[in-house]
Amino acid sequence: MNERQADASPLVLVIGNPNVGKTTLFNRLAGASGRVGNYPGVTVERRPGRLRLGGDGDSDAVELLDLPGCYSLSARSAEEQIAINAVLGRGDDPEPALALVVVDAGQIIRNLYLVLQLVELEVPLVVALNMIDEVEGEGPSAAAIERLFGVPVVATSARRGLGLEALAARIRECVRRPPRGRVAIDYPPALERDLATVQAALPPGLRASAARDRALALWALTSIDEHDELRDVDPGLRAACLAVRRGAGGRDLDDEVIATRYAFLDRYAPELLARADQHLRKRAASERIDRVLLHPVWGFAVFVTVMLVLFQALFSWANPGITLVEGATAWLQEQMAAHLPGGLLSDLLREGVVGGVGNVIVFLPQILLLFFFISLLEDSGYMARIAFLMDRIMKALGLHGRAFVPMLSGFACAVPAILATRTMERRRDRLLTMMVIPLMTCSARLPVYTLIIGALFPPAVGWMPVQGLLMVAMYLFSIVVTLAAAAVLGRTVIRGEHVPPILELPPYRLPDPRSMLRMMFERAWVFLREAGTMILACTVVLWALLSFPRPPPPSGVPSEVVRQHALAESYGGRLGRAIEPALAPLGFDWKIGVGIVGAFAAREVFVSTLGLVYGVGEQEDEAIPLRQRIQAERRPDGRPLYTPLVGLSLMVFFALACQCMSTLAVTRRETRSWRWPAFMFAYMTALAWSASFVVYQGGRWLGL
Amino acid sequence: MTLAHARPGERLIVEKIGGERAFRRRLMELGFVPGTPVELVGVAPFGDPIELLMRGCNLSIRRGEALWIAVRRAAGSAGGCDEVPMPAAAAMPCRSCDRR
Numbered sequence: 184m185n186e187r188q189a190d191a192s193p194l195v196l197v198i199g200n201p202n203v204g205k206t207t208l209f210n211r212l213a214g215a216s217g218r219v220g221n222y223p224g225v226t227v228e229r230r231p232g233r234l235r236l237g238g239d240g241d242s243d244a245v246e247l248l249d250l251p252g253c254y255s256l257s258a259r260s261a262e263e264q265i266a267i268n269a270v271l272g273r274g275d276d277p278e279p280a281l282a283l284v285v286v287d288a289g290q291i292i293r294n295l296y297l298v299l300q301l302v303e304l305e306v307p308l309v310v311a312l313n314m315i316d317e318v319e320g321e322g323p324s325a326a327a328i329e330r331l332f333g334v335p336v337v338a339t340s341a342r343r344g345l346g347l348e349a350l351a352a353r354i355r356e357c358v359r360r361p362p363r364g365r366v367a368i369d370y371p372p373a374l375e376r377d378l379a380t381v382q383a384a385l386p387p388g389l390r391a392s393a394a395r396d397r398a399l400a401l402w403a404l405t406s407i408d409e410h411d412e413l414r415d416v417d418p419g420l421r422a423a424c425l426a427v428r429r430g431a432g433g434r435d436l437d438d439e440v441i442a443t444r445y446a447f448l449d450r451y452a453p454e455l456l457a458r459a460d461q462h463l464r465k466r467a468a469s470e471r472i473d474r475v476l477l478h479p480v481w482g483f484a485v486f487v488t489v490m491l492v493l494f495q496a497l498f499s500w501a502n503p504g505i506t507l508v509e510g511a512t513a514w515l516q517e518q519m520a521a522h523l524p525g526g527l528l529s530d531l532l533r534e535g536v537v538g539g540v541g542n543v544i545v546f547l548p549q550i551l552l553l554f555f556f557i558s559l560l561e562d563s564g565y566m567a568r569i570a571f572l573m574d575r576i577m578k579a580l581g582l583h584g585r586a587f588v589p590m591l592s593g594f595a596c597a598v599p600a601i602l603a604t605r606t607m608e609r610r611r612d613r614l615l616t617m618m619v620i621p622l623m624t625c626s627a628r629l630p631v632y633t634l635i636i637g638a639l640f641p642p643a644v645g646w647m648p649v650q651g652l653l654m655v656a657m658y659l660f661s662i663v664v665t666l667a668a669a670a671v672l673g674r675t676v677i678r679g680e681h682v683p684p685i686l687e688l689p690p691y692r693l694p695d696p697r698s699m700l701r702m703m704f705e706r707a708w709v710f711l712r713e714a715g716t717m718i719l720a721c722t723v724v725l726w727a728l729l730s731f732p733r734p735p736p737p738s739g740v741p742s743e744v745v746r747q748h749a750l751a752e753s754y755g756g757r758l759g760r761a762i763e764p765a766l767a768p769l770g771f772d773w774k775i776g777v778g779i780v781g782a783f784a785a786r787e788v789f790v791s792t793l794g795l796v797y798g799v800g801e802q803e804d805e806a807i808p809l810r811q812r813i814q815a816e817r818r819p820d821g822r823p824l825y826t827p828l829v830g831l832s833l834m835v836f837f838a839l840a841c842q843c844m845s846t847l848a849v850t851r852r853e854t855r856s857w858r859w860p861a862f863m864f865a866y867m868t869a870l871a872w873s874a875s876f877v878v879y880q881g882g883r884w885l886g887l
Numbered sequence: 888m889t890l891a892h893a894r895p896g897e898r899l900i901v902e903k904i905g906g907e908r909a910f911r912r913r914l915m916e917l918g919f920v921p922g923t924p925v926e927l928v929g930v931a932p933f934g935d936p937i938e939l940l941m942r943g944c945n946l947s948i949r950r951g952e953a954l955w956i957a958v959r960r961a962a963g964s965a966g967g968c969d970e971v972p973m974p975a976a977a978a979m980p981c982r983s984c985d986r987r
Contacts, residue, residue, distance in 0.1 A: 254913070254916050254917055255913075255916040257912065257916065259909050289943065290942070290943065290944055292918060292942055293917060293918045293942060293944060296916060296918070405912065408908060410908075437908065437911065437912045437915065438915065438920075438921070441912070441915040441916055441920060442915070442920040442921060445915075445918055445920045445923075446920075466943060466945075469945075470928075470945075473929075473945075477929065477931070477932075477938070478932075479932040482932065483932060567947075571931055571936065571938070571947050572931060572932060574931065574935065574936050574947075574949065575931060575932075575933035575934070575935045575936070576933070578935070578949070682907075682909050682910065683906075683907070683910045683948065683949055683951070683952045684948075684949070685910070685913055685914060685917065685946060685947075685948055686936070686946060686947040686948070687944065687945070687946045687947075688938065688945040688946060688947060689945075690945075
């Protein structure tokens with residue numbers, strides 16, 4: 184906003200229904216100039232950019248703002264309110280000079296509903312009649328739409344790059360001479376009287392011309408009610424709307440407004456459309472594909488295959504990238520250890536800063552891969568089918584059908600999975616999904632399970648492969664807990680109003696590689712910039728916890744022993760001892776406590792921290808010395824510390840506890856509040872402690 | 888009858904939409920206004936949700952909500968929509984005539 188006030192180039196809103204190629208068009212017009220951010224207070228993407236096509240330098244500079252897709256301007260939540268606020272210039276942006284309305288040529292009547300609302304509000308606008316390539320000469324005529332509303336219409340195909348130069352030229356022209364559209368709709372006389380009442384209650388700041396006031400009254404009547412979640416609505420206006428609604432008796436105001444508008448559009452349909460039965464070839468082809476993809480048997484077969492590929496990709500295709508990042512971090516740390524003078528500063532740089540940057544970048548392979556798949560699924564239209572297929576199951580859990588892909592991704596890593604909750608429109612759906620994703624068995628838990636299972640359980644008893652079964656059991660356990668948590672949280676903490684989903688199944692389309700790449704890198708960049716800084720800071724804090732106070736370096740003892748001693752005496756070590764009373768009922772001692780503190784950086788760090796605690800050096804999960812050391816560990820009374828029961832209790836703890844600062848950092852970034860990451864940490868830790876308590880004490884009671 | 892009781896492939900005319908305001912307003916804003924022809928395209932594998940074709944657009948709602956939508960069969964559902972008596976409010980051509 185501040186940048187805008189400085190240059191004050193005119194603002195053009197890009198607005199349109201979902202699935203009309205709005206963002207592709209925006210990307211084509213704005214080039215790579217877009218910087219994504221959020222609307223204040225709501226986690227809805229805000230994408231400003233600068234018109235790059237044509238023009239002759241600064242005198243022609245135009246700012247574009249890509250609004251979230253919407254079918255109408257009417258709103259019931261703060262998220263839906265973004266559109267009307269942007270149109271009126273009541274958000275954080277100035278009043279727009281122009282609105283670029285992107286409409287789907289294959290869905291013209293429904294798309295013109297939004298155009299009609301904007302024209303009623305006297306917003307100067309240009310219509311981009313997009314996806315004109317899909318209607319193949321049968322589409323609506325631009326000239327007829329121009330005649331109907333008196334606004335310029337340019338036929339475009341954002342994907343094929345058709346009509347873009349003409350559109351850019353038209354935008355520049357209209358910014359200088361705003362076109363005024365006109366439309367005259369005769370609402371029922373009773374409604375006109377209601378509108379007059381509401382119009383009279385408009386606050387002075389909102390008033391403009393009589394026509395615009397009437398349009399605002401229409402907006403208020405169709406948006407405001409006793410249960411809406413709108414922000415900053417003038418109390419007088421609200422009171423007037425509620426009074427009118429109460430006085431309406433048996434009349435249905437929404438019906439009067441919406442049906443009258445559609446009757447108007449339908450009356451002109453024959454003029455707008457070359458062929459009345461706009462059943463496009465694209466649709467017919469999509470329906471044929473759907474007969475397979477939504478088939479009870481074949482549809483599920485395809486669905487399972489697609490999900491397996493996605494899962495496999497996150498789980499193993501990302502590995503070379505992850506190994507590369509980890510290798511590079513380790514190499515850099517070795518180089519620093521070898522070439523920098525020893526001391527506090529170089530330790531901080533090596534372990535805190537370089538380690539922290541490594542901790543951030545290591546997520547990129549999975550984030551890029553996941554968003555590659557998500558944009559592929561979204562842009563092709565298959566994501567809507569996934570939601571359709573899974574809705575019945577997800578509904579039982581109180582979740583949205585679209586929650587499936589983020590939940591599945593949670594098996595690989597909660598961080599990209601939480602970022603992926605963006606594909607859901609409603610805040611409540613996103614929150615609920617985010618809160619349960621960290622309960623899925625992510626890949627960082629595997630090294631912990633592998634260590635414990637490998638060290639404490641026999642490979643097989645008789646014909647029963649104990650180790651393998653235990654691993655499977657841990658997965659099943661996490662699925663059951665996740666689903667139960669979703670069901671419980673969705674009925675208690677994150678209740679939210681029930682808004683039944685209306686899912687559009689858009690025709691299948693070939694995804695545009697440029698849009699996909701852009702989405703991948705935007706997501707990665709936002710993660711680096713916003714969550715990354717916090718992960719880096721946490722790494723430094725955690726490093727300090729486990730390194731201070733620093734004992735004087737003794738001589739003549741092996742370095743493992745030095746580090747073991749230093750760790751035990753560090754604040755982290757003391758913290759481990761301080762929480763020992765809380766951990767004892769779970770069967771853990773303070774050394775495990777230190778491991779748990781260390782594992783906050785990432786769960787797999789538990790293994791290497793334990794290696795340090797036991798003085799066997801940093802270890803991999805398959806490492807024999809650590810396993811033997813664990814088996815040899817005794818309690819003060821001589822009994823082995825690590826019994827299979829303690830192992831089980833520890834695994835259950837790791838399955839449920841929120842031992843991951845990166846998850847919390849990314850939740851903070853996605854919810855824009857500290858409350859939700861705090862809640863996530865609290866409820867998961869409480870759950871983990873209680874479950875481990877039940878396992879350990881129950882096991883002891885059973886005599887295990 | 889309600890939309891939830893329709894059979895796949897059946898062509899219907901919307902008569903009235905009930906239910907919660909947010910839902911019915913959104914549905915109407917998508918063009919689902921009384922008098923609009925709608926076809927039940929299919930049902931998801933577990934019997935819910937259902938897929939509709941309306942104004943050339945495929946959309947899906949849950950069965951529970953479909954109970955709130957009163958419809959009547961388009962006259963000559965098998966033969967085409969020419970003889971469908973349409974209210975003035977929706978004097979629009981039926982978009983689903985020549986499909987399949």
